[in-house]
Amino acid sequence: MDRRKFLAAGALAGVGTALASTPTIASAVEPSRRRAPAVVRRAPMDAVRLGFIGTGGRGRSHVDLSVRRKDVVVTALCDIDPIELGLAEKQLADAGRPKAATYGANEYSFLDLLERDDVDAVVISTPWLWHARMAVAAMKAGKYAGVEVSAALTLEECWDLVNVHEETGVPVMILENVCYRRDVMAILNMVRQGLFGELIHMECGYQHDLREVKFNGGRDRAGVEFGEKAHSEARWRTFHSVHQNGDVYPTHGLGPVAVMLDINRGNRFVSITSTASKARGLHKFVVDHGGPDHPNAKVEFKLGDVITSVIRTQNGESIIVSHDTNLPRPYSLGFRVQGTNGIWMDVNRSLYIEGVSKRAHAWEEAAPYLAQYDHPLWKRFEQDATGAGHGGMDFFVLHAFVEACKAGAQTPLDAYDAAAWSAVTPLSEASIAMGGAPQLFPDFTRGLWMKRIQDFAMGDAY
Amino acid sequence: MDRRKFLAAGALAGVGTALASTPTIASAVEPSRRRAPAVVRRAPMDAVRLGFIGTGGRGRSHVDLSVRRKDVVVTALCDIDPIELGLAEKQLADAGRPKAATYGANEYSFLDLLERDDVDAVVISTPWLWHARMAVAAMKAGKYAGVEVSAALTLEECWDLVNVHEETGVPVMILENVCYRRDVMAILNMVRQGLFGELIHMECGYQHDLREVKFNGGRDRAGVEFGEKAHSEARWRTFHSVHQNGDVYPTHGLGPVAVMLDINRGNRFVSITSTASKARGLHKFVVDHGGPDHPNAKVEFKLGDVITSVIRTQNGESIIVSHDTNLPRPYSLGFRVQGTNGIWMDVNRSLYIEGVSKRAHAWEEAAPYLAQYDHPLWKRFEQDATGAGHGGMDFFVLHAFVEACKAGAQTPLDAYDAAAWSAVTPLSEASIAMGGAPQLFPDFTRGLWMKRIQDFAMGDAY
Numbered sequence: 013m014d015r016r017k018f019l020a021a022g023a024l025a026g027v028g029t030a031l032a033s034t035p036t037i038a039s040a041v042e043p044s045r046r047r048a049p050a051v052v053r054r055a056p057m058d059a060v061r062l063g064f065i066g067t068g069g070r071g072r073s074h075v076d077l078s079v080r081r082k083d084v085v086v087t088a089l090c091d092i093d094p095i096e097l098g099l100a101e102k103q104l105a106d107a108g109r110p111k112a113a114t115y116g117a118n119e120y121s122f123l124d125l126l127e128r129d130d131v132d133a134v135v136i137s138t139p140w141l142w143h144a145r146m147a148v149a150a151m152k153a154g155k156y157a158g159v160e161v162s163a164a165l166t167l168e169e170c171w172d173l174v175n176v177h178e179e180t181g182v183p184v185m186i187l188e189n190v191c192y193r194r195d196v197m198a199i200l201n202m203v204r205q206g207l208f209g210e211l212i213h214m215e216c217g218y219q220h221d222l223r224e225v226k227f228n229g230g231r232d233r234a235g236v237e238f239g240e241k242a243h244s245e246a247r248w249r250t251f252h253s254v255h256q257n258g259d260v261y262p263t264h265g266l267g268p269v270a271v272m273l274d275i276n277r278g279n280r281f282v283s284i285t286s287t288a289s290k291a292r293g294l295h296k297f298v299v300d301h302g303g304p305d306h307p308n309a310k311v312e313f314k315l316g317d318v319i320t321s322v323i324r325t326q327n328g329e330s331i332i333v334s335h336d337t338n339l340p341r342p343y344s345l346g347f348r349v350q351g352t353n354g355i356w357m358d359v360n361r362s363l364y365i366e367g368v369s370k371r372a373h374a375w376e377e378a379a380p381y382l383a384q385y386d387h388p389l390w391k392r393f394e395q396d397a398t399g400a401g402h403g404g405m406d407f408f409v410l411h412a413f414v415e416a417c418k419a420g421a422q423t424p425l426d427a428y429d430a431a432a433w434s435a436v437t438p439l440s441e442a443s444i445a446m447g448g449a450p451q452l453f454p455d456f457t458r459g460l461w462m463k464r465i466q467d468f469a470m471g472d473a474y
Numbered sequence: 475m476d477r478r479k480f481l482a483a484g485a486l487a488g489v490g491t492a493l494a495s496t497p498t499i500a501s502a503v504e505p506s507r508r509r510a511p512a513v514v515r516r517a518p519m520d521a522v523r524l525g526f527i528g529t530g531g532r533g534r535s536h537v538d539l540s541v542r543r544k545d546v547v548v549t550a551l552c553d554i555d556p557i558e559l560g561l562a563e564k565q566l567a568d569a570g571r572p573k574a575a576t577y578g579a580n581e582y583s584f585l586d587l588l589e590r591d592d593v594d595a596v597v598i599s600t601p602w603l604w605h606a607r608m609a610v611a612a613m614k615a616g617k618y619a620g621v622e623v624s625a626a627l628t629l630e631e632c633w634d635l636v637n638v639h640e641e642t643g644v645p646v647m648i649l650e651n652v653c654y655r656r657d658v659m660a661i662l663n664m665v666r667q668g669l670f671g672e673l674i675h676m677e678c679g680y681q682h683d684l685r686e687v688k689f690n691g692g693r694d695r696a697g698v699e700f701g702e703k704a705h706s707e708a709r710w711r712t713f714h715s716v717h718q719n720g721d722v723y724p725t726h727g728l729g730p731v732a733v734m735l736d737i738n739r740g741n742r743f744v745s746i747t748s749t750a751s752k753a754r755g756l757h758k759f760v761v762d763h764g765g766p767d768h769p770n771a772k773v774e775f776k777l778g779d780v781i782t783s784v785i786r787t788q789n790g791e792s793i794i795v796s797h798d799t800n801l802p803r804p805y806s807l808g809f810r811v812q813g814t815n816g817i818w819m820d821v822n823r824s825l826y827i828e829g830v831s832k833r834a835h836a837w838e839e840a841a842p843y844l845a846q847y848d849h850p851l852w853k854r855f856e857q858d859a860t861g862a863g864h865g866g867m868d869f870f871v872l873h874a875f876v877e878a879c880k881a882g883a884q885t886p887l888d889a890y891d892a893a894a895w896s897a898v899t900p901l902s903e904a905s906i907a908m909g910g911a912p913q914l915f916p917d918f919t920r921g922l923w924m925k926r927i928q929d930f931a932m933g934d935a936y
Contacts, residue, residue: 322782
């Protein structure tokens with residue numbers, strides 16, 4: 013039995029009732045032909061039947077985009093919070109869509125959803141602890157897995173995503189919307205057209221004052237509670253600030269940078285060093301707004317206010333990744349793209365391209381370039397993206413997931429991306445715990461990064 | 475013999491003919507009283523007799539500022555290049571100042587200058603390789619040593635500066651002009667008034683396209699030569715890009731940040747990790763402008779185009795230090811000052827202060843704040859600084875050196891600052907050579923950082 017047959021057999025063993033719509037492993041092992049119909053066993057579909065695991069704010073944003081599409085039928089919804097589930101049901105009703113089956117009896121009800129024959133793919137928008145295990149279960153059930161960011165919290169989970177993908181042949185896509193941000197895609201276009209020359213150094217991060225996300229006083233109330241007494245993300249996200257000291261949310265910055273650097277496709281992350289500042293912001297917020305005697309003033313938040321990681325790549329680029337969510341500050345993903353021919357930064361909305369920019373040694377407004385190099389995807393789908401979340405980029409990430417699923421093809425962001433980008437969380441924790449000692453990235457492609465070919469947004473399809 | 479007497483005796487042994495103007499070690503061992511006249515043995519002076527070691531472009535800039543001052547007499551000049559030396563002599567003549575003694579027969583002629591009785595202090599503006607050894611010789615000769623940046627290239631040199639300072643009691647000041655940049659001093663003022671809250675994270679660097687500094691074709695000619703065939707800094711500076719892979723020029727960024735963080739005065743640098751990108755920019759410049767067959771196209775430049783260092787401090791702040799001199803890019807020292815209450819960045823000339831800035835989560839133009847918190851030194855000396863180099867800041871760094879010398883007091887930036895800041899060069903090289911492994915900073919104060927008190931620009935004197 014050769015490897016491909018063995019893996020295909022593994023896929024068969026895992027697919028349960030969804031056998032008919034299971035793509036073969038060929039799409040994973042022949043990356044250079046990923047979009048070629050010949051390598052996918054099942055026929056392309058005209059519409060995708062989507063299930064949603066997690067229908068909180070983020071999940072419902074995806075539901076909203078789904079009910080606008082003629083090529084999506086929402087067949088199942090799952091959330092353990094009946095209010096959130098009800099809100100998603102109302103979305104379907106308001107849109108004149110058929111009722112979906114609903115699940116939510118307990119934390120494992122998503123497994124029941126995954127057994128349905130009328131679900132081709134699932135969108136997972138749950139607390140971080142559940143992302144990888146739900147994506148793994150989805151792949152094992154033969155469902156395309158679209159998983160919100162980050163995809164995994166531990167190295168074992170990263171490997172689970174990769175190994176189960178390879179065993180089942182089912183794609184998992186990390187739903188990193190920022191890869192589709194309009195300026196980011198224009199810059200990607202410029203990178204590919206060589207305006208920056210050979211890439212040398214990148215910067216990115218998640219710099220977002222989340223204090224009022226990590227704390228509230230329950231639904232629609234300000235406060236300094238988290239966990240049981242709190243609402244929405246403060247119910248779960250804050251625990252990661254209590255227990256972890258590392259970059260717990262790396263992909264909004266790193267995903268777009270990884271795409272520009274062809275990570276896992278001719279390049280890879282090699283090593284990382286991480287440094288944490290002291291942790292002051294969350295405690296101060298509790299004391300300032302809840303008083304020094306509030307029980308949460310006794311909590312020791314382990315997450316440093318600013319986490320700085322520096323990654324080296326196989327091709328010799330350096331990348332700074334920042335995580336900065338506990339302090340008062342304006343939102344910024346802090347992008348910087350720098351090559352032998354020029355530099356772009358988003359914080360000052362400026363760039364410099366040698367031989368193109370008129371004034372030497374001087375910043376130039378980026379806007380005209382961003383317009384000139386607008387990505388073909390944005391040109392084609394601008395109208396569809398209008399009104400979609402986060403400035404339209406949410407349209408594109410769901411679009412790509414749906415189109416890949418319809419085509420029976422690999423997703424443009426895949427298991428290797430999900431693993432490599434998410435691995436920053438455990439690796440940064442390890443580096444910080446060891447006083448900044450460099451940590452090696454596992455090669456999740458087992459060497460195939462040398463042969464894999466870039467397939468992200470190469471045209472205007474998805 | 476107690477320690478102070480022992481050290482004072484050591485100082486006596488080293489001062490040679492300059493005994494009368496040698497301050498005692500007391501100024502070094504009693505930092506909290508550094509400016510108190512009682513701890514300085516010699517009387518204050520009305521004017522300082524300055525010698526200049528190195529009269530290239532940088533040295534002559536200091537000469538120019540010196541001849542404007544009534545409290546400075548330039549008594550000696552030293553440069554091995556007779557053209558550069560002649561230009562400095564002309565500066566004196568043009569200003570109607572008396573002729574100075576001149577030296578320059580060979581690379582060690584500065585030792586002859588240091589034997590003069592009529593030199594109280596020297597300003598060292600020579601290639602980096604000479605900074606520390608000249609400063610050490612100056613202190614041993616009993617002359618206040620003002621040394622251009624960086625002050626040292628190796629850890630041994632850093633220790634030499636500290637140990638010789640302690641043995642002789644003679645101050646050495648690192649002439650870091652950016653500590654006196656107007657916006658930087660306004661931000662320092664804001665830091666000290668608490669507007670940023672407790673400091674958490676800092677960023678800085680030297681990001682300056684030096685390709686036309688590292689290469690030319692001789693005096694006033696463009697080209698791709700360095701070393702013997704080249705002029706000015708290209709004669710020597712470029713060798714550091716050939717041989718070293720580390721942050722060879724850290725202090726313009728790190729100095730101001732160190733002052734804000736009270737480094738060596740209640741805080742200290744603890745450890746550093748450094749990462750180098752690949753080296754492409756200099757080779758490309760040679761090929762682009764000299765052709766692929768130019769002999770310098772065969773040179774392997776070891777200096778990575780972008781060097782990223784991350785420093786942890788004893789008080790828990792993190793600092794990113796960038797070095798980026800080989801690529802086309804606008805000049806930027808990349809300052810960021812971030813605390814529990816707000817953030818400033820210079821690249822977008824913006825800040826955000828919680829409770830002060832009107833719009834939440836939004837950048838605000840920094841200019842009005844910089845005007846409001848203009849530092850007392852700038853308010854007092856604005857007219858004197860007008861026309862001085864680098865936007866006026868060069869006036870202040872020489873002013874501080876001259877005033878400290880006149881007072882017979884410690885300089886506001888001292889041997890410990892010179893050592894700790896300059897140590898970034900060898901430590902970053904070591905970290906890069908070890909794949910990013912963290913390196914520990916020596917404690918150059920031997921523990922006294924816990925007791926030393928901030929003395930930089932506390933008022934409007936200097």
